[in-house]
Amino acid sequence: MGPLVMKDIRLIVSNRATQIFLLLYIPFLLIIAGYDFRAEYMYLVVLVSGAYMITILSFSYEIGRKTNQLLLSLPVRRTDIVNAKYLFVFAAFIMSGVYSGIYIGLIKHFLDSQLIAFDLSMLRNASILTLLFVSLVLPLFFGLPHKIANLLNVFVFVTLFQIFGMGVGTLEGIFASPVFAGAGGLYGISAGILLLIISRQLSSFLFARRD
Amino acid sequence: MLEVRNLSKKFKEGFHLDDISFTLEPGYIMGFIGPNGSGKTTTINLIMNLMKRDSGTVRIFGDDITENEREIKNRIGFVYDEAHFYDDLTLEQMKRIIAPFYKEWNDSLYKDYIDKFELDSRMRIKKMSKGMKTKYSLALALSHNADLIIMDEPTSGLDPIFRKEILDILYDIIQDENKSIFFSTHITTDLEQIADYITFVNKGRMVFSKPKDEIMEEFKIVKGDSRNLIPDVRERFISLRETGYGFEGLTREATKLKDMLDDNTLVENASLQDIMYYMRTEG
Numbered sequence: 331m332g333p334l335v336m337k338d339i340r341l342i343v344s345n346r347a348t349q350i351f352l353l354l355y356i357p358f359l360l361i362i363a364g365y366d367f368r369a370e371y372m373y374l375v376v377l378v379s380g381a382y383m384i385t386i387l388s389f390s391y392e393i394g395r396k397t398n399q400l401l402l403s404l405p406v407r408r409t410d411i412v413n414a415k416y417l418f419v420f421a422a423f424i425m426s427g428v429y430s431g432i433y434i435g436l437i438k439h440f441l442d443s444q445l446i447a448f449d450l451s452m453l454r455n456a457s458i459l460t461l462l463f464v465s466l467v468l469p470l471f472f473g474l475p476h477k478i479a480n481l482l483n484v485f486v487f488v489t490l491f492q493i494f495g496m497g498v499g500t501l502e503g504i505f506a507s508p509v510f511a512g513a514g515g516l517y518g519i520s521a522g523i524l525l526l527i528i529s530r531q532l533s534s535f536l537f538a539r540r541d
Numbered sequence: 542m543l544e545v546r547n548l549s550k551k552f553k554e555g556f557h558l559d560d561i562s563f564t565l566e567p568g569y570i571m572g573f574i575g576p577n578g579s580g581k582t583t584t585i586n587l588i589m590n591l592m593k594r595d596s597g598t599v600r601i602f603g604d605d606i607t608e609n610e611r612e613i614k615n616r617i618g619f620v621y622d623e624a625h626f627y628d629d630l631t632l633e634q635m636k637r638i639i640a641p642f643y644k645e646w647n648d649s650l651y652k653d654y655i656d657k658f659e660l661d662s663r664m665r666i667k668k669m670s671k672g673m674k675t676k677y678s679l680a681l682a683l684s685h686n687a688d689l690i691i692m693d694e695p696t697s698g699l700d701p702i703f704r705k706e707i708l709d710i711l712y713d714i715i716q717d718e719n720k721s722i723f724f725s726t727h728i729t730t731d732l733e734q735i736a737d738y739i740t741f742v743n744k745g746r747m748v749f750s751k752p753k754d755e756i757m758e759e760f761k762i763v764k765g766d767s768r769n770l771i772p773d774v775r776e777r778f779i780s781l782r783e784t785g786y787g788f789e790g791l792t793r794e795a796t797k798l799k800d801m802l803d804d805n806t807l808v809e810n811a812s813l814q815d816i817m818y819y820m821r822t823e824g
Contacts, residue, residue, distance in 0.1 A: 332641070333638075333641035333642050336638075336641065337638045340634065340637065340638055341627060341630075341638075344627070344629055344630050344634055345627070345629050346629045347629075391627075395625060395627075395628070396625040397625045397626065397627055398625075399591060399621070399625050400621070400624075400625045400626065402589070402590070402591045403589055403591065403614070403619045403621070404614060404639070404642045404643075405610075405611045405612070405613075405614040405615040405642050405643065405644075406610075406611060406614075406642065407610050407611055410611075539593065540593075541591075541592045541593055
């Protein structure tokens with residue numbers, strides 16, 4: 331499974347579309363959100379969007395260009411491909427965290443030292459949101475035709491931004507709820523991982539039956 | 542080495558691959574022929590477990606592909622008719638993705654093939670022509686000491702010189718009597734040079750799977766005057782083509798027809814292309 335995860339990591343640094351996305355999405359989000367958005371939520375938005383898109387972009391590219399056919403001809407089982415994609419979610423989250431941390435750090439340093447703060451509860455909330463949304467989307471790509479999966483992916487991504495757009499007060503309410511903050515965040519993280527496991531089972535089931 | 546039994550697959554679009562069976566022993570090359578849309582790529586996809594079969598079995602190295610997929614594919618070199626590589630990558634980057642999957646990847650062999658095929662490792666895949674992609678696919682497929690090489694239209698899009706070079710490489714590989722090659726092609730002259738067995742599919746059904754020499758012995762082209770085409774003669778042809786100058790047809794009964802027809806009748810060896818052409822209605 332290691333080569334499959336490494337393959338996804340290599341593709342992130344080699345794929346032109348992903349490179350362009352990584353370069354532009356943070357300034358784009360900063361412009362859209364403006365300076366009214368509270369600093370810690372800005373980093374959360376950047377981190378979750380990055381992890382989500384890093385996971386989905388390479389996968390969508392593979393399915394769309396039938397590169398997954400190449401993978402299936404290699405000495406791997408379909409379950410290996412599914413497992414690797416779910417493992418990659420964690421790699422994508424770390425990559426997004428490091429990348430956006432450096433990017434935002436540079437912005438703070440050179441442009442506005444008040445913009446965007448960082449704290450651990452934000453990191454916890456970001457990981458729960460990432461697990462939730464990635465769990466919803468991955469089975470779509472494993473089980474449905476590419477165009478339909480892409481369309482549904484757009485809906486999920488818009489929903490994600492609807493949550494971000496609910497305003498600071500509502501977000502604070504959500505993140506203070508037991509689902510996110512219960513037992514110091516343990517409930518939320520556990521629920522996120524459980525959801526990911528269920529999603530993985532569903533993906534494996536769908537992919538095994540797909541031509 | 543490769544045993545396909547009663548393989549069937551039905552598609553929603555209407556195409557139906559039905560009851561395909563053949564066996565390829567170690568040390569031989571099998572050519573897989575048939576017109577466009579006859580089911581060649583579907584059969585290969587089913588052999589490689591890239592598609593789910595409805596019924597039948599595929600045993601490779603004695604094991605069912607669905608039960609021992611990883612170990613079996615580790616010993617297969619596979620070349621697609623249309624290579625689905627990651628376009629933004631260079632050849633070297635793509636190789637770094639592919640190589641770790643194979644236990645017996647041989648990097649120096651890979652470099653030899655890259656040099657032999659005059660490919661540039663720094664070139665991006667999207668800049669490559671179809672022929673270059675096929676060469677690259679071949680380099681990857683031949684660099685991990687595979688025991689079975691499966692190729693879907695490997696020589697299409699290649700110039701005659703390189704096609705000849707590929708056939709020479711395949712011939713060298715087959716000198717190791719533990720290795721086998723299974724490949725589909727439209728260019729039947731390639732098969733006439735190197736194939737030991739021919740499997741012919743048409744309209745999703747198998748027409749035959751036989752040693753090439755037996756096929757060449759069995760099928761003949763008979764040419765003659767149309768006035769000789771009495772019903773008893775006609776029924777001895779698999780298929781006939783009549784023009785203003787006479788007739789030409791494929792038969793399994795050339796000796797009998799020679800006796801029935803006049804001295805101006807010509808009997809010639811049938812090429813695989815002739816056989817495909819005249820048997821296109823079979824299946």
